[in-house]
Amino acid sequence: MSLWLVGQPFAEWAFKVPRAWRMPLQRWIGDAMDWLVQDASFGLFTFTELTRFIAAVIDVPYRIALSLLSTGWLEGQGSAAVQQLPPLSWLAVIGLAALLGLHAGGWRLAALAGGCLLFILLFGQWDNAMVTSASIAIAVPLGVAGGLLLGLAAYRWPMFEKILTPILDLMQTVPVFAYLVPILFLFGFGPTAAVVATIIYALPPMTRVAIVALKGVSDEIRDLGRMVGCSRRQMTWRVMVPSAMPGLMVGVNQVIMLSLNMVIIASMIGAGGLGFEVLAALRRLDIGTGIEAGLAIVALAIVLDRLSQAVADKQRTHEQVGQTSLIARHPYILTALALIGVTSLLGIGVEALRSFPESLQLSTGSFWADVVRWINVNFFDQLEAFKDLLLLNILIPIKRLLLDLPWAGVVGLLALAGWSLGGARLALTVGGLALLIALTGQWEKAMITVYLCGLSVVFACLIGIPIGIVAAENERVWGPVRVVIDTLQTLPSFVYLMPAVMLFRVGDFTALIAVVAYAVAPAIRYTVLGLRQVDPELIEAGRMIGCTPLQLLTKIKLKLAWPEIMLGINQTIMLALSMLVITALVGTRDLGQEVYIALTKADTGRGLVAGLAVACIAMIADRLITAAARRGLERRRGGHGPRR
Amino acid sequence: MTPLTRSARALLAAPVAAMLSWAPGPAGAEVESTDPIKLTLHDWTGQLITTTMMGEVLKKAGYTVDYVQADYIAQFAGLKTGDLHVAMEIWETTGRDAMDEATATGDVENLGETGMQAIEEWWYPIYMKEQCPGLPNWEALLDEACAEAFSTAETAPYGRYLGGPVTWGGYDDERVAALELPFEVVHAGTDAALFAELESAYQRQAPIILWVYAPHWAPAKYQGEWVEFPPYSAECYADPAASINPDEAYDCGKPRGPIWKVAWAGVKDKWPGAYAAIKAFTIDNDAMGKMVTEVDLNGRTVEDVVTDWMAENEGVWSGWIK
Numbered sequence: 001m002s003l004w005l006v007g008q009p010f011a012e013w014a015f016k017v018p019r020a021w022r023m024p025l026q027r028w029i030g031d032a033m034d035w036l037v038q039d040a041s042f043g044l045f046t047f048t049e050l051t052r053f054i055a056a057v058i059d060v061p062y063r064i065a066l067s068l069l070s071t072g073w074l075e076g077q078g079s080a081a082v083q084q085l086p087p088l089s090w091l092a093v094i095g096l097a098a099l100l101g102l103h104a105g106g107w108r109l110a111a112l113a114g115g116c117l118l119f120i121l122l123f124g125q126w127d128n129a130m131v132t133s134a135s136i137a138i139a140v141p142l143g144v145a146g147g148l149l150l151g152l153a154a155y156r157w158p159m160f161e162k163i164l165t166p167i168l169d170l171m172q173t174v175p176v177f178a179y180l181v182p183i184l185f186l187f188g189f190g191p192t193a194a195v196v197a198t199i200i201y202a203l204p205p206m207t208r209v210a211i212v213a214l215k216g217v218s219d220e221i222r223d224l225g226r227m228v229g230c231s232r233r234q235m236t237w238r239v240m241v242p243s244a245m246p247g248l249m250v251g252v253n254q255v256i257m258l259s260l261n262m263v264i265i266a267s268m269i270g271a272g273g274l275g276f277e278v279l280a281a282l283r284r285l286d287i288g289t290g291i292e293a294g295l296a297i298v299a300l301a302i303v304l305d306r307l308s309q310a311v312a313d314k315q316r317t318h319e320q321v322g323q324t325s326l327i328a329r330h331p332y333i334l335t336a337l338a339l340i341g342v343t344s345l346l347g348i349g350v351e352a353l354r355s356f357p358e359s360l361q362l363s364t365g366s367f368w369a370d371v372v373r374w375i376n377v378n379f380f381d382q383l384e385a386f387k388d389l390l391l392l393n394i395l396i397p398i399k400r401l402l403l404d405l406p407w408a409g410v411v412g413l414l415a416l417a418g419w420s421l422g423g424a425r426l427a428l429t430v431g432g433l434a435l436l437i438a439l440t441g442q443w444e445k446a447m448i449t450v451y452l453c454g455l456s457v458v459f460a461c462l463i464g465i466p467i468g469i470v471a472a473e474n475e476r477v478w479g480p481v482r483v484v485i486d487t488l489q490t491l492p493s494f495v496y497l498m499p500a501v502m503l504f505r506v507g508d509f510t511a512l513i514a515v516v517a518y519a520v521a522p523a524i525r526y527t528v529l530g531l532r533q534v535d536p537e538l539i540e541a542g543r544m545i546g547c548t549p550l551q552l553l554t555k556i557k558l559k560l561a562w563p564e565i566m567l568g569i570n571q572t573i574m575l576a577l578s579m580l581v582i583t584a585l586v587g588t589r590d591l592g593q594e595v596y597i598a599l600t601k602a603d604t605g606r607g608l609v610a611g612l613a614v615a616c617i618a619m620i621a622d623r624l625i626t627a628a629a630r631r632g633l634e635r636r637r638g639g640h641g642p643r644r
Numbered sequence: 645m646t647p648l649t650r651s652a653r654a655l656l657a658a659p660v661a662a663m664l665s666w667a668p669g670p671a672g673a674e675v676e677s678t679d680p681i682k683l684t685l686h687d688w689t690g691q692l693i694t695t696t697m698m699g700e701v702l703k704k705a706g707y708t709v710d711y712v713q714a715d716y717i718a719q720f721a722g723l724k725t726g727d728l729h730v731a732m733e734i735w736e737t738t739g740r741d742a743m744d745e746a747t748a749t750g751d752v753e754n755l756g757e758t759g760m761q762a763i764e765e766w767w768y769p770i771y772m773k774e775q776c777p778g779l780p781n782w783e784a785l786l787d788e789a790c791a792e793a794f795s796t797a798e799t800a801p802y803g804r805y806l807g808g809p810v811t812w813g814g815y816d817d818e819r820v821a822a823l824e825l826p827f828e829v830v831h832a833g834t835d836a837a838l839f840a841e842l843e844s845a846y847q848r849q850a851p852i853i854l855w856v857y858a859p860h861w862a863p864a865k866y867q868g869e870w871v872e873f874p875p876y877s878a879e880c881y882a883d884p885a886a887s888i889n890p891d892e893a894y895d896c897g898k899p900r901g902p903i904w905k906v907a908w909a910g911v912k913d914k915w916p917g918a919y920a921a922i923k924a925f926t927i928d929n930d931a932m933g934k935m936v937t938e939v940d941l942n943g944r945t946v947e948d949v950v951t952d953w954m955a956e957n958e959g960v961w962s963g964w965i966k
Contacts, residue, residue, distance in 0.1 A: 181718060189714055189722035268715050276687075276713060283687050283836045284861065284940045285843050376844050388797040396798075498836055502844035505796070506806060506832045585833040587809070593833070597810055599718065 025440045025612075030605030037185045051186035058138065059192050065134040066191075069093070070127065087130075090121050090356055092343040097303060099336055104310035113307055116299040124361040125274060125296040132273035132300065135191055135266065136259050139198040140304070143255045147203045148248065151210025152236060161211065166619075168204040172574065173618035175581040175592060176201055176265050177599040178611030184269060194262075194271035202258035206251035213247025214240055249312045253305055257490060260301045264492045265581075274300070275492070282498045288368040294495035301490040372499045380503065387509050395508055398455065402447045407438045414620060422627035430623055433616040442591065442613040449590040449617060452508060452583065453576040456515035460572050464520040465565065468527025469553065478528065485521040493518055493582050501586055511583035519575040526568025530561030566629035573621045577614055591617075676915050680710035682729045684719045688835075689946065690859045690936050694732040694758065696950045697961075698925055705965040707918050717742050724751040729908045730922060735762045736901025737857070738812050743906060753909045755919075757902040759926030760859060764814065764898050766805065766871035767856035767863070769842075771849055780869045782823065782897075785853075791826040794851050803827040806841055806854035809834055814855065815881070815894045819873075822892035827853075842866065859932045861940035873897030917965070924964040 036047055045053075067073050073085040088096075098114035120129045154161035176197060183200075187193040217240055225239035241248070267275030274297050281289035375383075415431030437446045471478040497514050504510045534557050542556045558565070580592030587593075591610045598607030681702060683695050699709040712728055720742050722728035734743045746752040768779065775793040778784025785791060785803070794803030805827045807816045816829045832838040838854060839862055845852035846866050853871075856862050873896055879886035880896040889895040905922060912919045931953075938949045954961065 181721065184718055184721045185725075188725070189719070189727040190712065267713065269713075269718065272713055280687055284689065285836070285839055373847050376847050380844075380848055380850075384797075391798065494836075498840045501837045501840040505841055505844075506830060506837050507798070583833075586837050587831045587833040589831075593810065596833070599715075 026605040026609045028605070029608045030603070033182055033185075033604040033608075037182075048186060052188060055187040055192040055196070058142070058195055062134065062138045062191060062195060065137045066131070069130040069134050069137075086344065088340065089343045089346075090117075090126055091346075092340050093130075094118060094121070095339045095343070096336055097307065099339070100307055101310065104307065104314045109306060109310055113303050116303045119299050120296045121356055122360075122362045123292045123296065124356075124358070124363065125277065125293055126356055128272075128274045128277045128293065129296050129300055130273075132263055132271075132275065132297070135195050135198070135271055135273065136256075136300070136304070139195050139202065139259045140252075140255055142195075143199045143203045143259065144206055144252055146199065147206025147251060147255065148210050148241075150203075150207040151214060152240075154207065154211050155214040155240075164207070168207055169619055169622070170612075170615050171200055172204045173577060173615040174608070174611035175578070175595045175614055176262065177581050177595045178607040180265070180269060180599055181604050181607065189269070191271050194266035194269050197269070198259050198262040198266055201262050202255045205254035205258065206248075209247055209251035209254070210244070213244035213251075216247060217243045245312060249309060252308055252312070256304045256308065257301060260297055260304075260490055261492075263297055264494055278492050278494055282494055285498065286369070287372055287499060288364045288366060290495050290498070291368050292364060294491045297492060298487050298490045302486070372502055376502055383503055387504055391507075391509055395451075395455065395512070399448065399451045399508075402451045403444065405447070407434075407443045411435050411438065414624075417624060418627070421624060421631060426623060426627055430620050433620050437613045437616050440609050440613060442594070442610060445589065445591045445594055445610070446613050446617060448588070449577075449580060449592070449614065452511060452588060452590055453515065453573065453580070453617075456512055456519060456576045456579075457569070457572050459512070459516045460520040460523050460576070461569060463516070464523025464568075464572070465527050468524040468568075469531065469558075471524065472528045472531035481524060485524055488517055489521045493579065494585070497582065497586060506587045508588060510586050511588045514583055514586070515576050515579045518579050519572045522568050522571035522575060524568075526564045526571065527561070530564025530568070531557050533564065534560045562632050563629050566625055566632070570622055570625045570629075573625070574618060577618050580614060675706045675917060678708050679914070680708040681911070681915060681918055682710045682712045682727075684714040684722075684728050684731045685711050686714070686716050686719075686733070689861065689939050690932055691733045692946045693932065693935050693939065693950060694925075694927065696946055697927070697953065698730070698732055698922060700950055700954055701925070701961045701964060702918055702921060704961070705917060705921060707915060720746040720752065723906065723908050724749060726751075726908050726910050729911055731906050732925075733758065733760075734904045734906050736904065737762045737764045737814075737899065739904075740901075743904065746906070751909050753907050753912065755905040755907050755923050757926070758905055760903045760929050760932055761900055762903050763858040763870070763900050764808075764812075764855065765873070766853055767868055768853045768871065769846055769849075770867040770869060772851055772853070773869075775851065780872045782825075782871050782873045785825055785827065785871070786823075788826060794827070794853050799828040799830075801826070803853065805829050806838060806852065807831045808838060808855040808857075812855075814898060816855070818892070818894035819896075822889045822895035823873075824889070859929055859936055861936050864933060864937045865941055871897075876900070921964045 067085075068088055070087050072087040094114055094117045097117055098110040101110035101113035120126055150164060154164050179200070180197060183193050183197050187196050221239060221243050225235050230239060263271070263273065263275035264278060265275070267273060267279060274293050277293040278290050278297075281287075281293060411431055411434040414434050415427045418427035418430035437443060467481060471481045493514050496517065497510070500510045500513050504513065538556060538560065539552060542552050547555065580588075580590060581595055582592075584590070584592040584596040591614050594610035595607050595614070598604070598610060683699050685692055685695055695711065699711060702709050712722075714722060714728060716739065719728055719731055723731060724746060734740075743752075743754065747754050766782075768776075772793070773779050776784045776787065776790035778787065778790070788801070791803035792801055794805070795801060796804050798804070803826060805816065805820070807829045808814055808831070810831050819825070820827050820829055832841065832855075838856075842852060842854060842856070842862060844850075856868075856870075874880070874887050876897045876899045877886065881893055881899075884891055884893045886893075887895045905925065907919070907922060911922070935949050935953065938944050939946055
C-alpha cells in the first residue's frame with residue numbers, strides 16, 4: 001500500500017486513468033440505443049413496433065383495471081369522454097378487501113385490510129390510491145408470472161441460469177433512472193412505460209426465490225411425482241410449483257414491496273397516483289400532505305402483502321382439506337357480488353358513495369410542518385454541531401482517503417481479496433469489474449459512491465444488528481420494530497428527505513441519513529431471522545456447560561447465525577446502492593448524480609454507463625461477501641469435526 | 645385517453661362531477677379533429693396553471709384535451725414521436741439545450757414565447773442586509789465579513805452559496821471564480837431541496853444565499869432581493885475580455901429569458917385552429933405570480949384559480965381562439 005503512495009510521482013497513470021485507455025463505452029451504448037430505436041428491424045416489423053405492440057397489449061388490462069377502480073367505463077376520448085358505468089365505489093372496494101381478509105385470515109385480517117383502506121379514504125387519498133392500485137394490479141401479476149417462468153426455465157436448464165444470473169444482478173442494481181429514457185422511447189409515454197419499468201425492477205427477486213425454492217423441493221416429492229407417472233407439464237405445475245409455494249410467496253411479497261417502491265419514480269414518467277402526490281406536495285414544501293400520501297403508500301403495501309400472504313396460506317391448507325373447500329367458498333363470492341351490486345345501485349342515488357365527501361376527510365394539516373419547524377427553530381444549533389462533528393472527523397477524512405487511493409492499487413487489492421477468499425476465478429471477476437469502472441472513466445465518482453454507501457452500511461449495521469439481537473430475544477420488541485422497518489421500506493424516502501434537508505442542509509450528511517434509514521431494515525430483519533433459527537438444543541447445551549448470557553450470544557448464537565447476518569449485510573449494501581439515485585436529489589456528486597444528470601439530459605449512453613458502474617460495485621461487494629460467508633460456513637462445519 | 649385525464653383530475657383534486665361536466669363547450673363548434681390534444685403537466689405550479697389555462701381555452705373552442713404527466717426534459721422523447729403534443733413551459737434558462745436539440749430534428753416546433761420572463765439569480769432574505777449593508781450590489785459579497793456571515797463549518801471562512809441542481813447549468817462555479825467571490829458553491833439536487841433549505845433558514849432567520857427563480861412562490865412568500873451582478877450580455881459569457889474581469893468569462897449576472905411554448909410538429913396540420921390558439925397564448929409574470937401564490941400559499945386548487953381567470957379575462961382568451 002505504502003508503495004503505491006510513494007510511487008505517485010513515478011506512476012501517475014496508476015492514480016488517474018489516462019485518457020487514452022478509456023473505453024468510449026458511453027458512445028457505443030448511445031449509438032446502439034439509437035440503432036435499436038430507429039433502425040433495428042426483424043424484417044416484417046421494427047424493434048420499436050414490437051415494443052409498442054407489447055405496450056398496447058399491457059395497456060388493455062391496465063385500462064380495465066383503471067376503469068374498474070377509478071375512472072369508470074368511458075365513451076369517447078380525453079375531455080370529451082362520457083362516463084357510461086361508474087367505477088367501484090369506495091365502499092365496495094373496502095368491503096371486498098375486508099371480505100377477502102375475513103375469508104383468508106379471519107376477523108383480524110379483515111379489520112386490518114379494511115382499516116388501512118379506510119385510512120387512505122379518510123385522508124383524502126382515495127382517487128390517487130386507486131390509480132396507483134390499478135398499475136400495481138397489472139405490474140405485480142406480470143412480475144410474478146414472468147419471474148416464475150424465468151425461474152422455472154433456469155431450474156430446468158442450468159445453462160440458462162448461468163446466463164440469467166448476471167442479467168438479474170444488472171436489473172436489480174442498475175438504477176431505474178438509467179433505463180427510464182430508453183423505456184420511454186420504446187414503450188411510449190404514459191402509464192404503460194411506468195408499468196414496464198416497475199416490472200423490470202420488481203421481477204428479479206421473484207426469479208431468484210423461484211430458483212431457490214424449486215431446487216429446495218425434496219427428492220421424495222419429486223420421485224413420487226415420477227412414480228405416479230406425471231407428464232412434464234404435470235410435474236411442473238402439479239408437483240413442483242405447489243411444493244415450492246412457501247418460498248414462492250416470499251418472492252410475491254418482494255414483488256409487491258418493490259413495485260410500491262417504484263411508485264415515486266413511475267409517477268415521474270406519467271403513472272400519476274400517490275407517487276405524484278408525494279412529489280408535488282414536497283415541491284411546494286407541504287410536508288403534511290407528503291407524509292399523508294406517503295403513508296397511504298405504506299397502507300396499500302400492507303393490505304396487498306398481508307392479503308396475498310393469507311390467501312396463499314389458505315390455499316395451501318385447503319389442498320389438505322380437499323374438495324369441500326369449494327362449497328365453503330361460495331358464500332364469500334355471493335356476498336362479494338351482492339356488495340358490488342348494492343353499492344353500485346346505491347351509488348346512483350348517493351353522491352357520497354361515488355366520491356367521498358370532502359367535509360368528512362381528515363388531514364394532519366400543518367401539524368407535521370409545525371413539528372419540523374419547532375425542531376428546526378429550537379434544536380438546529382445542536383443538530384448542526386453534531387453533524388459538523390461527524391462530518392469533519394469521519395466523513396470528510398474518509399472521503400479524501402478514498403479519493404487519493406490509486407485505482408491500480410485498489411483493483412489489485414480487490415483481486416487479491418478475491419484470490420484469498422475464492423481463488424483465481426473470483427480474483428478475475430472482481431478485478432475485472434473494478435477495472436471496467438476505471439476504464440469507463442467513472443473512477444472518481446465510483447469512489448464517492450463507495451464512500452457514501454460504505455459509511456452508510458457501516459452505520460446501518462452498527463444500528464441494525466444490535467437492534468436485531470435485542471428483537472430476536474424479545475418478542476415484545478420485535479412487534480413494533482417490524483412495523484417500523486416495514487414502514488421504512490415502503491415509505492417513499494422523498495418524504496423524509498425534505499425534512500432532513502431542512503434540519504441538516506443539502507449535502508453528504510443528509511444523504512447518509514436517508515440511505516441509513518432505508519438500508520437498516522435488512523440488517524435488522526436478517527439478524528433476527530438468523531438468531532431465531534439457531535438450534536435450541538445447542539443453546540441448551542451451552543447453558544449446561546455454564547455459559548453466561550453474553551457468552552451464549554457471542555460464542556454460540558452469533559456464530560451460528562453468521563450466514564444470515566452476512567446475507568443481511570449483503571442486502572444492506574444492495575439497498576444502500578439502490579438509494580443512490582434518491583440521494584442525488586440532495587446534491588451528492590456520486591454515480592447516482594451522474595445517472596440523474598443523464599436522465600434530465602436524456603442521454604442514454606451516459607446514464608447506462610454510470611448505472612453499469614453502480615452494478616459493478618454491487619457485484620464486487622456481493623461476490624466478495626458471498627465468498628467470505630461460504631468460507632465462514634466451511635470453517636464452522638470443520639469445527640464440528642473430530643479434529644478439535 | 646382515460647388514465648391521463650384521470651391523473652390530471654387527481655392532481656387538480658377536482659371532484660368527479662366537475663370533471664364530467666367538462667365535456668366540450670359550445671355545442672356544434674366545428675374542429676378539425678376530435679382526437680385529444682395531449683398537453684404535458686410537470687411538477688411546478690406555474691406550469692400546471694399555464695397548461696390548464698391552455699387546455700380549458702382549447703376546450704371552449706371545441707377541442708378534446710388530455711393532460712399527461714411527464715418529466716420536463718424526458719417529455720421531448722414523446723413530443724418527437726407525437727405521443728405528446730404540447731408543452732407549455734420550456735424555460736430559456738433551463739430547457740434551451742433540450743429544446744434546440746428537439747427542434748433541430750424537425751419533429752418538434754417552437755411556438756414562440758409565453759410572454760413570461762424567467763428570472764434566475766442569486767437571492768437572499770431581506771434580513772441579511774443587516775449583516776451585509778452593501779447588498780443588493782454584488783460587490784458587498786466581496787467583503788470578508790459579509791462572506792463569513794454566509795459561511796458554515798464546512799465552507800468557513802468562505803461563504804456558502806446554495807446553487808441549483810447541476811443540471812440547471814447557470815455557471816455559478818465559473819461566476820464565483822471570475823468575480824473572485826469568497827464563496828463556495830454547493831449544489832442542491834432538486835429544487836425541492838433548494839427551497840427546503842430556504843424555508844429552514846427563514847424560520848430561524850438564519851443566513852442563506854441561494855439560487856431562486858421566478859415565476860415561483862418563493863419570492864412571494866419570503867421577503868428578499870436578487871443580487872445585482874454586472875448585467876448579462878452574450879459577450880460576457882463568450883468573451884473573457886468583456887465585462888469586469890478581463891481574463892475570465894462569466895463575470896456577470898445570469899441571462900433573463902423567455903419561457904417558450906413547444907409542440908409536436910404534427911399539431912399544425914392536425915389541429916390548425918388549436919395551433920393558432922397555442923401560438924396566440926400569452927400571459928405576463930405578474931398575473932402568473934398572483935395565480936401561483938393563490939395556489940401554493942392560499943391553498944386553492946389550480947382548477948379554481950384558472951376558472952376565476954377565465955371568467956375575468958374572457959376578452960383575452962376569446963381572442964386566441966378566433
